Amino acid sequence: MRLSAFLYLTVLLTIFYSCNNKVTEHRQSSNSVSASEPQKILKTKMGTEVLVYSFDAFEKNLLQRKEPSVTYVINFWATWCGPCVAELPYFFKLEEQYSGKDVRFVYVSLDFLKNLETKLLPFLEKRNIRNKVVVLDQKDVNSWMSKIDKKWSGAIPATLIYNSKRRVFLEQNFESSEELEKALNEIID
Amino acid sequence: MKNTYFLLIALVIAISGMSAQSAYEIGDLVEDFKLKNIDGKMMSMTDAKNAKGFVLIFTCNHCPFSIAYEDRIIALDKAYKKKGYQVIAINPNDPSIEAAKDDSYELMQQRAKDKKFKFPYLFDEGQLVFPKFGATKTPDCFIVQKSAAGLKLVYKGAFDDNKEEKEVKQKYIANAIDALLAGKSPEPAVTKAFGCGIKCNDKTKLQTKKG
Known part of the structure; x- marks a missing residue:
């Protein structure tokens, strides 16, 4: 029984x-x-793609990359943020300098979703920006902001630099490409 | 001579202690302020005798985030003023900085007129109030409740969970006031606001403080 x-x-x-x-x-x-798929894919007149990600997809595609030799520079910006726009040229300059090396630059736009076609794409086209720009949908921002960094107060510009060994989150704007390079070199071996 | 040195050292310690003053935490009593409103009069929280509390929103003219929240702030004030919680908007920016040139006192007056603000819009002249709250961006929100002991901080952070109004799921501020009106504590009491960095030349005022 x-x-x-x-x-x-x-x-x-x-x-x-x-x-x-x-x-x-x-x-x-x-x-x-x-x-892991983008919500939407936009295209500039130059033919470059701008992927719109939810946080989950963004995390999978851009925060959890662990290729041992690659360092990622992830810059959070928006067309409406003056200091962000001012520092972009320093990033582009450094990206060009490091073009043959294992460093990937990604520019994460936090523009308003309704402004992507009217503000973001024209901004990229006017300046002929062909660098890798993605859009992060800020839905439920409080649930994921700390996953990018616990110390993030919520202001931009902010930049995350990481590889498989080290990681730094800088809530600041850079005044030159040299200043940015210094931050990058502290992460690269 | 020795005494003078000691005094000097004590003074230095006292001053450095003051500048490292940490921002208010939930439950702390907050100091009242006296700031100039757009009508030219000075205003303090204790002026509003019948209020149960206040929604302090550090916001400004130029920031697209602040602009995106203007209509929501107006609606919130309208809905909750009669229940005892009124909005007090405060511009924390230094308009002498190029990026904040649209945030001058005169342009604040203009903006309030254009948008028909029914709530005070104060100018944090000298930028002395926002560091006490630990505000770092616009918009950044704080709810203070009147209590027997004084003005108590009961919520700090975002207005709601999405800058895109149609996508909002959590109305943090409205929910917090509803909780207070029901005699409960806001849950969550702390969220993170997203927005434009406050424009200030003194970077020590913008240090991300504990909490």
Whole structure:
């Protein structure tokens, strides 16, 4: 009697567990398909693409890259942010200097979604900016801001520099490409 | 002579201690201020005798984030003023800085007129008030509640969870006031505001402080 009850329970639990598992598995797979894809792809007149990411997709594509030799410079900016726009040329200059090296620059725009076609694309076109610009949808910003850095107060410009060994988050603007290079060299071996 | 040295050292310590003053935390009593409103009069929180509390919003004219929140701020003030919580907008920027040239006192008056602000819009002249609250950007919000002990900080952070009004899911400020009106504590009491950095030449005032 006891044994059969035990068996019964085990079978029940197994069924329950496997069903449950299937549900989570299914949820995970459907998530991972949509979660790493951009929400939208915009194109400038120069033909360069601007991907619009939710935070989940942004995290997968840009924050969790772990190629051992590559260092990422992730700059948070917006066309409406004066100090951000002022420091962009220093980033572009350094990006050119490091073009043959294992450093990737990404410019994360926090522009208003309704302004992407009217402000962001014309801004990039007017200045002929072909660097890698992506847009981060700020939906539920409080849930993810600390995932970028716990110390982030919420102001831009801000820059994250990381590789598989080191990481620094700088909530500041840079006054020259040399100043930025100094910060970068503290992360690169 | 020795005494003078000691005094000097004590003075230096006292001064450095003052500049490292940390921003208000939730539950702290906040000092009242006296700032010039757009109508030319000086205003303090204690002037509003019948208020239960205040929603202090550090905001300004030029910042697109602040502009995106203007209509929401107007609507909030309208909905909650009669319940005892009024908005007090404060411009923390130094208009002598190029990026904040649109935030002068005269242009604040103009903006308030154009948008028909029904709430005070004060100028933090000398930039002495915003560092006490630890505000670092516009808009940055703080709710203070009147209590027997004084004016108590009960919420700090964002107005809501999305700069795109249509996408808002969590109305932090409105929810916090609703909680206070129901005799509860706001949950969450601390969020992070996103916006334009406050324009200030004295960077020590903008240091990201604990909390």
